[in-house]
Amino acid sequence: MDNPTQEIKPLVEPATAENAPLLIPKLVMSDVAHGSPDSPEPARSSEPSVVRKFLNEKSSGKLADGTFGALMLVCALSLFFIVGLIVYVLVMNSRPSLHAFGFKFFTHSVWDPVSGEFGALPFIWGTLVSSLVALVLAVPLALCTAIFLLEICPQPLRAPISFLTEFLAAIPSVVYGLWGVFVLVPFMRDTAGPFLEKTLGWTGLFVEPNFGVGMFTASVILAIMIFPVISSISRDVMRAVPVSQKEAVLALGATRWEMLRMGVLRNARIGIVGAVILGLGRALGETMAVTMVIGNHPDISKNLFAPGYTLASVIANEFTEATGDLYLSSLIEIGLALFLVTIVVNAIARLLVWAVTRGQSQRHA
Amino acid sequence: MKFNLYAAALLASVLATGASIQAQNLTGAGATFPNPIYSRWFSEYAQEHPGVHINYQSVGSGAGIQQVSKKVVDFGASDAILTDQQLKDSQVKLTLIPTVLGAVVPVYNVPGVGSDLKFSGDVIADIYLGKITNWNDGRIKADNPGVNFPDKRILPVYRAEGSGTNFIFTDYLSKVNPEFKTRVGAAASVHWPLGIGAKGNEGVAGMIRNTPGSFGYVELIYAVQNKMSYGDVKNAAGKYVKASTDSVSAAAAASAKVIPSDYRISITNATGAGSYPISSFTWLLIPNPSPDSAKGKVLHDFLVWMLEKGQSEAAGMTYAPLPKNVADKVRATINTVK
Numbered sequence: 001m002d003n004p005t006q007e008i009k010p011l012v013e014p015a016t017a018e019n020a021p022l023l024i025p026k027l028v029m030s031d032v033a034h035g036s037p038d039s040p041e042p043a044r045s046s047e048p049s050v051v052r053k054f055l056n057e058k059s060s061g062k063l064a065d066g067t068f069g070a071l072m073l074v075c076a077l078s079l080f081f082i083v084g085l086i087v088y089v090l091v092m093n094s095r096p097s098l099h100a101f102g103f104k105f106f107t108h109s110v111w112d113p114v115s116g117e118f119g120a121l122p123f124i125w126g127t128l129v130s131s132l133v134a135l136v137l138a139v140p141l142a143l144c145t146a147i148f149l150l151e152i153c154p155q156p157l158r159a160p161i162s163f164l165t166e167f168l169a170a171i172p173s174v175v176y177g178l179w180g181v182f183v184l185v186p187f188m189r190d191t192a193g194p195f196l197e198k199t200l201g202w203t204g205l206f207v208e209p210n211f212g213v214g215m216f217t218a219s220v221i222l223a224i225m226i227f228p229v230i231s232s233i234s235r236d237v238m239r240a241v242p243v244s245q246k247e248a249v250l251a252l253g254a255t256r257w258e259m260l261r262m263g264v265l266r267n268a269r270i271g272i273v274g275a276v277i278l279g280l281g282r283a284l285g286e287t288m289a290v291t292m293v294i295g296n297h298p299d300i301s302k303n304l305f306a307p308g309y310t311l312a313s314v315i316a317n318e319f320t321e322a323t324g325d326l327y328l329s330s331l332i333e334i335g336l337a338l339f340l341v342t343i344v345v346n347a348i349a350r351l352l353v354w355a356v357t358r359g360q361s362q363r364h365a
Numbered sequence: 366m367k368f369n370l371y372a373a374a375l376l377a378s379v380l381a382t383g384a385s386i387q388a389q390n391l392t393g394a395g396a397t398f399p400n401p402i403y404s405r406w407f408s409e410y411a412q413e414h415p416g417v418h419i420n421y422q423s424v425g426s427g428a429g430i431q432q433v434s435k436k437v438v439d440f441g442a443s444d445a446i447l448t449d450q451q452l453k454d455s456q457v458k459l460t461l462i463p464t465v466l467g468a469v470v471p472v473y474n475v476p477g478v479g480s481d482l483k484f485s486g487d488v489i490a491d492i493y494l495g496k497i498t499n500w501n502d503g504r505i506k507a508d509n510p511g512v513n514f515p516d517k518r519i520l521p522v523y524r525a526e527g528s529g530t531n532f533i534f535t536d537y538l539s540k541v542n543p544e545f546k547t548r549v550g551a552a553a554s555v556h557w558p559l560g561i562g563a564k565g566n567e568g569v570a571g572m573i574r575n576t577p578g579s580f581g582y583v584e585l586i587y588a589v590q591n592k593m594s595y596g597d598v599k600n601a602a603g604k605y606v607k608a609s610t611d612s613v614s615a616a617a618a619a620s621a622k623v624i625p626s627d628y629r630i631s632i633t634n635a636t637g638a639g640s641y642p643i644s645s646f647t648w649l650l651i652p653n654p655s656p657d658s659a660k661g662k663v664l665h666d667f668l669v670w671m672l673e674k675g676q677s678e679a680a681g682m683t684y685a686p687l688p689k690n691v692a693d694k695v696r697a698t699i700n701t702v703k
Contacts, residue, residue: 113527114550181571189576211520211576213561296525296562307561313525317564320425321527321553323451 086339094333096325105333111298113318118330120337122298126308127341130215130290131283133304134222139276141223142230147260150238162235169228177292180221185212185293188220193305207303211295216304218294222286226279233278237271238264270353277349284342287312311338389663394422395429395442398467398529398584399647402684403442406675410667417663426529427553433459433650439660441650444529445553446629457652460702461628462668463695465676466617466685468585468608469534469643470595472570475500476577477515480594483508483605486541486634486642489598492580493521493538494545495559500578508599522572522581525562527554533645534582537633541642582643585613586683600642601634608641610685616640618688628698644685654703661703668699 048056055061091098097105097118108119149161189212196206196216206216241264249263250256265272287310295307296317311334322328393403400423407419424432426443433441434455441459444467452459471484478500488504491497497504501514524531532553539546549555563572566587573579585608588595597605606612619637624630634642651668655661672692679686687695 110556112556113554114552114556181568181575186575209518209520211561211579213572213576291525291564292568296564297557297560309562317526317562318554319527321427321445321529323427323430323445323553 087336090332090336090339094329094336096329097333098329100326101330105330106337109298109300111314113322113327116324116326118326118333120311120334122300123309123311123314123334124337124341125300126215126294126298127284127310127312127338128345129304130218130222130294130308130310131280131345133216133219134226134283135276135280137219137223138227138230138279142227142275142279143234143272145227145231146235146238147264150235151256151260151264162232165228165231167228168224169232173225173286173289174292176221176225177289180217180289180293184217184220188212188217197305204302205304207305210305213293213295213307214305215294215301215308218290218308218310219304221289221293222283225286225289226283229282230275230279233275234268234272237268237275240271241267270357273349273353277346280345280349281342284345285312285338287316291316311335311341388416389418389659391417391419391439391660391663392422393419393429393440393442393649394424394432394438395650396426396444396529396647397423398444398586399442399465399684401586402465402675402679402682405678405682406667406671410670413670414666417667419663419667425527426532427527430650433457433652436652436656439655439657440652440664442648443650444645444647445532446631447648447650457656458654460651460653460698461648462651462698462702463628463646463648463687463691464671465679465687466613466632466644466646467529467533468613468641468645468685469530469537469582470585470588470608471580471582471598472573472588472593472595473580474573474575474577475515475517478512482512482596483599484596485599486537490538490542490545492519493523493557493560494542494548495521508605517578520576520579521557521560522569522576522579523557523560523562524566524569524582525564529553529645529647530566530582530584531555533633533643536631536645537643540631540634585609589683598642600638600640601636602638602640604638606639606641608643610680610683612639612641613644613685614688616642616644617646617685617691621688621690621694624691624694626698628695651702653701658703665699665702668702669696672696672699 101108101118105118106120106124108117109121110117110119111122112118145161145165149158153161189210193206193210193212197208197210200206245267246259246263249259254262290310291313294310294313296309296313297307298309298314299306301308315331315334315338319328319331322331400421403421403423407421411418421442422438426445429438429441430443430445430447430451432438434451434457436456447459447461471482471489473482475482484505485508488497488508491504498519500517500519506512506514532551535545535549535555536551539549539551548558561572563569563581566583569581569583570587570591570593573581583593583595585595587593595608597607600606615637616632616635619635619640620630620632628646628648630646632644632646635644649668651664653661655664672687672695676686676692686692
């Protein structure tokens with residue numbers, strides 16, 4: 001008559017929270033009573049397990065399930081609330097400057113608190129350029145480290161390298177900043193700077209004067225800071241590629257590089273892009289270390305040796321001493337700009353992923 | 366039981382000494398520059414006057430002005446001169462009390478040149494305007510006869526974050542150089558035409574130490590405590606003066622006659638042969654009358670103490686004390702605080 005799944009059904013059928021513990025044994029008993037005598041061990045298949053019985057005695061599974069579900073829903077939905085609140089506060093507090101400058105705030109390049117002229121373009125430029133250059137430096141390094149650790153690294157080296165990678169992530173950003181000021185800045189000025197100027201000066205990206213502080217130094221610091229994030233996550237993603245995939249590629253006669261390219265990187269690329277986006281997020285918002293080495297001068301220059309300024313840095317530097325509604329609200333609007341830049345950059349990255357993977361079969365890492 | 370007895374005894378003794386020792390907690394906020402001496406004053410005052418506790422948060426002049434205006438704190442502190450608009454916007458009537466003086470000194474890193482360079486204000490302004498770009502410029506040489514300057518590009522370094530130091534420095538440069546006044550102006554944060562911004566006195570000092578050819582400015586107290594060498598600056602009388610608590614107090618003394626009753630005066634570029642030209646008062650912003658008369662009384666008593674005892678500690682901490690003729694004026698103002 002009944003197949004086993006139907007017999008167990010009453011256990012998961014909705015029941016009111018109060019009568020659930022009583023109801024379940026009753027149903028179970030009725031099942032037992034109607035069990036066909038011909039079927040082998042019918043009572044056993046419908047009787048709740050020892051564990052289930054124990055749980056029923058302890059508490060109401062229905063109540064707990066419902067509460068748990070609701071709690072998780074509230075936690076997840078609170079994200080909408082938090083983001084909404086942030087946007088609301090930013091917009092409300094930047095009303096005076098939104099009103100005074102309108103959209104020109106984002107395209108105007110003069111920031112002059114004395115005359116009350118505020119434009120965010122140099123800061124948006126500084127944030128984007130420093131983060132993108134940091135990505136250009138960090139992504140190849142991080143990916144190579146991840147691949148090396150996963151596929152090539154001799155066993156004894158594996159633990160120290162991955163420990164050091166994760167250790168880099170734990171260093172506070174002010175320490176990076178101090179190291180930047182005392183070690184990286186002189187190095188960039190005296191050693192790396194002249195070399196870059198000689199070899200890559202023709203691009204117009206590395207032109208004297210180079211005082212060691214500036215956009216490029218900030219990008220190098222950022223690259224070191226986002227390296228562990230990208231490396232660790234992409235390593236985990238690549239590790240999740242099934243061994244059978246790799247073995248299959250090798251079995252078809254592929255070399256190790258071909259196996260990595262087709263079997264691993266190709267399958268893991270969505271996860272790798274995710275890792276890069278996470279790193280980019282950190283780079284866009286990083287404040288302390290960047291402020292200490294970027295030079296804090298709101299200029300738009302192609303020259304990476306020139307000083308720059310980021311959105312996060314100008315807020316950190318000027319907020320405490322800002323007086324007057326327009327000035328304060330402009331700084332808050334800078335916060336709004338940073339928020340928008342992050343959203344736009346993330347959206348572009350997602351679009352990129354979508355464009356690359358469109359029309360191809362979904363192969364998950 | 367024993368504890369209760371003890372508590373009762375304590376309560377009795379408190380009641381016996383009268384209502385004057387009612388616990389008073391005051392909160393102030395504002396300028397970071399005078400924070401070391403304010404902290405010391407407040408803790409010493411609390412020790413001498415049990416029951417009074419003054420908590421000071423060095424959140425910056427701008428935030429201090431805002432918070433005292435909106436009655437968030439009981440008093441404020443500022444390195445910058447309050448504007449008419451700021452006084453008008455305040456929800457309480459504010460009385461400004463000058464407490465000590467500070468100064469800003471030029472620091473530099475020029476390879477092969479001794480530590481005693483001299484600068485006129487005009488030259489400093491033109492360095493920050495980008496009109497003097499090399500250390501062997503004739504005008505720097507004219508200020509320092511006999512010094513052999515290298516052919517080295519100048520890197521101007523400024524304080525990136527808004528600060529009273531910036532205000533004093535740009536206020537001075539605006540006075541001595543008309544072009545600086547129109548192109549940059551005087552404020553806690555300005556639009557610097559060129560150069561590199563470093564964070565805090567320590568950031569500027571670190572950048573100067575690390576970068577050959579750099580020129581910057583830090584607070585006198587920072588330079589002295591860290592044993593940095595700094596340059597002399599030419600004052601309004603045409604003399605090159607080295608900053609010290611004496612020369613800074615001299616600038617205040619020389620300006621005493623022209624100090625208005627609300628003390629809103631910039632004493633940069635002060636007259637007098639011994640005056641250091643990049644000097645400034647720092648002020649406490651006292652709500653007067655205070656919304657809470659008990660707190661007003663505590664503030665009044667503290668200010669009297671500050672003039673009598675506090676001033677003598679200033680010089681030891683490299684803050685210039687108020688000169689006598691200014692202190693006399695301030696005493697009269699303090700008597701109006703209630």
